[in-house]
Structure formats: C-alpha cells, structure tokens
Amino acid sequence: MSIVIRPYESRDWGDICRIHDAARLDELGGAGLLEAYLDLAATYENEGLFDDEVWVAEVDGRVAGFIAGSRDEITWAYVDPGLYRRGVGRALVEHMLSLATGPVELEVLDGNSARAFYEALGFVLETTTTGKLAGNEGFQATGHTMVWRPGAASD
Template sequence: MVTIRAYEDRDWAAIARIHDAARLDELRASVGGEAFRTLDDTYEGEGLFDGAVWVGESDEGAVVGFAALADDELTWLYVDPGWYRRGVGRQLLRHALAATGASCVECTVLDGNTGALALYGSEGFVLRETRSGRLAGNEEFRATGHIMEWRRPPGR
C-alpha cells in the first residue's frame, strides 16, 4: 500500500531519482534515450512546481512516485521502475483527479508509452488529439504526443 501526501523539500532527491530512471524508460519507448535530461535540468522550464505536487510513499517511508497538477493539467506522473505495475501510478492519478476542482483535466502522453496510455484510458481519459513538435524538456528532439482528456462524471 502507498500513502499519498503533499511534496516536501526533503523529497527532492527521491523524486529526482524516480524521474531520471522512469523518464529514460519513457524516452526509450518513444523518441530515444539520447533525448534524456535530468530533473535538475528540466524542472524549472517545465513548471514542476506550478501547481500541487504529491508523492507516493511506501509503508517503509520510501518515496516511490510523484504527480503534479497545475490548474486543469496533469503535468507530471512518474513511478519508480521498481514499483511499476503495483498501482502507484493509479493511486497518484486518482488522488490528483479527486483533488482538482476542474471539470476537465488533460495530460500529454508520448507516443510509444503504452503503459501510460493504458493507465489513463482505464481511468476514463480519452484521446482528444495527437500532435508532433518539439519535446518538452529537450527541444532539440521531435516527439509525438497524445493529448488525453478526463471529464468529471456528472454529480461528482
């Protein structure tokens, strides 16, 4: 079981490690690992702290994932590769959706990231459009992204 809580400054090293490992996996399946940049290099330009940030913490107190939501956009969702397929991403996603007051939330998933596409689809996100352009965080590379959209069910 994972507990979701607000990000604290002491979590930086853990989320940087998680991002760097999981981002490599994400890029290898899409534009290629050579496009990788560390969280230290990209967090400011990509607005990690523009909204709320949460971490998933194991029973042992280890940070095993994180998510960020800015207004009506899920901007970050990364899970420690050692914790893939254990429900951490789903818990973080559900927490973010429950915390937002927005009736519609969007996120962008890189083409080739089949795990993320499956997760978002299983939680009610639908494909709104697909775009190609410069890769966020490393504009030297081109990427294709799927813009996914979630709408709050009526009465919730």
C-alpha cells in the same frame, strides 16, 4: 502494501530525482527518444515542475512516485520503475482526479505504455500533435493529449 499520498516537501528532492531519472528512460525509450534524455535537475525549472501542486506517494514510508499539476491538468507523473503495476500510479492519478473541478488534461508521448494506463482510468484521446519535445526542444516528438471528464467510466 499501503500507499500514502502527501504534499511534496523539500526533503523529497533526492527521491523524486531518482524516480524521474529512472522512469524517464522508460518513457523516452518507448517513444524512440532515448538520445533526448535529460535528468530532472536539468529540466525541472524550464518545465515548471513547481508551478502547480506536487504530491508524492509513499510506500512503507519511502517515496515511490510523484505527480504534479492543477485542478485541470496533470503535468508530471512518475513512479519508481521497481514499483510499476503495484497501484502507485493509480493512487497518484486518482488523488489528482479527486481534486478536479472539471475535465483533466495530460500529455503522453507516442509509444509510451502509460497511454493504456490512462485509458484504463477513463482518459480519452483528444488530439495528437508533433512538435518540440518539452524539456529538450532540440528533438521532435509526437504527443497525445488525453482528457478525463468527471463521471467517465474507469475500471
């Protein structure tokens, strides 16, 4: 399986919506927040999806995941649930880390199994806070801020 990371193009919109909408259910389910689900079309503007760089991962010419952020923050990261544990998420995160100029921060909902994934890549827990759920502020959520620092060990 060959994974190619490339910049987002407008033709990818339907694919990233499909991926986000399926994977977001897993993310919210782990946090006990399924009732807070909103699709990407309803949230991308308010949550600033395109405020920073957006990259997609292709597997065999098909969009398999996407990631967004800057040199110091990952703001979005979703993989097609049918391709979990196949290296797509790792390739996306490692791509972002290769662009980093210092520490990189991200948020993970409490109960999201992705926390262990990020820890395996060298991210460490910085803080835990409870507040309004990004994208659906009518719900309270607990989130973990995780930080990767250059030179940190990863397996």
